[in-house]
Amino acid sequence: MTASLSWISAPAGPLSGDIVVPGDKSISHRAIMLAALADGMSHIGGFLEGEDTRATAAIFAKLGVCIETPSASRRIVHGVGLHGLIAPSGELDCGNAGTGMRLLAGLLAGQAFDSMLTGDESLSKRPMRRVIEPLAAMGARIDAEPGGLPPLRIRSGSNLRGIDYELPVASAQVKSALLLAGLYADGETIVREPHPTRDYTERMLAAFDWPIAFEPGRARLSGGHRLRATDVVVPADFSSAAFFIVAASIVPGSRLRLRAVGLNPRRTGLLQALRLMGADIREQDAREQGGERVADLEVRHARLRGIEVPVELVPDMIDEFPALFIAAAAAEGTTVVRGAAELRVKESDRLAVMAAGLRNLGIAIDETPDGASIHGGTLRGGEVDSHSDHRIAMSFAVAGLIAQAPVRIADCANVATSFPGFDALANGCGFDLRVATG
Numbered sequence: 001m002t003a004s005l006s007w008i009s010a011p012a013g014p015l016s017g018d019i020v021v022p023g024d025k026s027i028s029h030r031a032i033m034l035a036a037l038a039d040g041m042s043h044i045g046g047f048l049e050g051e052d053t054r055a056t057a058a059i060f061a062k063l064g065v066c067i068e069t070p071s072a073s074r075r076i077v078h079g080v081g082l083h084g085l086i087a088p089s090g091e092l093d094c095g096n097a098g099t100g101m102r103l104l105a106g107l108l109a110g111q112a113f114d115s116m117l118t119g120d121e122s123l124s125k126r127p128m129r130r131v132i133e134p135l136a137a138m139g140a141r142i143d144a145e146p147g148g149l150p151p152l153r154i155r156s157g158s159n160l161r162g163i164d165y166e167l168p169v170a171s172a173q174v175k176s177a178l179l180l181a182g183l184y185a186d187g188e189t190i191v192r193e194p195h196p197t198r199d200y201t202e203r204m205l206a207a208f209d210w211p212i213a214f215e216p217g218r219a220r221l222s223g224g225h226r227l228r229a230t231d232v233v234v235p236a237d238f239s240s241a242a243f244f245i246v247a248a249s250i251v252p253g254s255r256l257r258l259r260a261v262g263l264n265p266r267r268t269g270l271l272q273a274l275r276l277m278g279a280d281i282r283e284q285d286a287r288e289q290g291g292e293r294v295a296d297l298e299v300r301h302a303r304l305r306g307i308e309v310p311v312e313l314v315p316d317m318i319d320e321f322p323a324l325f326i327a328a329a330a331a332e333g334t335t336v337v338r339g340a341a342e343l344r345v346k347e348s349d350r351l352a353v354m355a356a357g358l359r360n361l362g363i364a365i366d367e368t369p370d371g372a373s374i375h376g377g378t379l380r381g382g383e384v385d386s387h388s389d390h391r392i393a394m395s396f397a398v399a400g401l402i403a404q405a406p407v408r409i410a411d412c413a414n415v416a417t418s419f420p421g422f423d424a425l426a427n428g429c430g431f432d433l434r435v436a437t438g
């Protein structure tokens, strides 16, 4: 990985075309995990060939699971059963992936061997107490670095017991870690959320035939069953589509079609926010694919106006704020974001990094502890630093389209964690995005 990769995004557009973005990251991680623990062989289609999800697949290979790659975006996983993983010979590297590390912490807590989860520089700064504490309440023994930071050392020999846990912060990763530990626990594990979050773990457990009861905000399962292999079709990732949705909305004359985008309601808060801002986004041919709602999206340019983002939408668009900030910068008036303190503990402090970048491009922005007010205006060119955060890099690539001069974006290599091929796909529909030399 080239940590020093910089991009230059020059003014361009209008955007047009008919594109398919890569598979959903959250679903791809979970598909590998559950298929690995199932009895029998599972085929995964639409798997995200990103560094994050490949790191998860590589971890299961180290845990003794045979995973074949018959062609790009497909995997055949030979499940070893719930108790079939073997002790790894070294540490397990989650790369940049918070989802990988947190879910694996729960899953590995139930194993009969020790393991150690490590991550890259960004992941090594992300809070893990949120999973360590409830897992400890289930009987797990996990040591972290001071401050609850990775690496995580997970010790064997824990007899897990189910708990009834109310999450202090809405987090699908924490919920999922507890449910995965719950597969190995005596008795019932109940997870309650302050606001419903993405329910892919619950849906996928059901698809792999594990008895589970769930409704928005609550999930309940017991240990001691088996997972039965099944095939998984991964839909296109809404979070990857988001950059193109915002881009086509803000570049005059654009009309862009995105095929078969996953529209799980716990992911699509950005659609609602953009529509409140005046965006023209049409859903066509809505259908079901692998148990998830998908549709083609047709996005046309529209004049956006600033809004107060409804706080209840925040968890449903938690990964989309960098893109939303660009839409807000392009809008007329002020956009106010509140209740989004979680953005400070993502791959970077997304409130601080977006505020710094937008200011460099001439946009006035007032940062608050849990949000920001973004005053729409004219973006001039300039330099921004993505702080190796994939979503920030792609968001500023979108900003370059409507800036008065090119935007140079530092530290873009991590785009490959979630969206390999973003630059080629973007250029194919009208961006002017290139690698900076010198």
Ligand code: S3P
Residues within 6 Å of the ligand: 025, 026, 027, 099, 170, 171, 172, 173, 174, 176, 198, 318, 319, 342
């Ligand atoms: C994810 C949950 C969210 C999200 C992340 C993926 C998941 O994190 O931001 O990109 O796959 O469960 P939190 O659980 O920390 O909110």
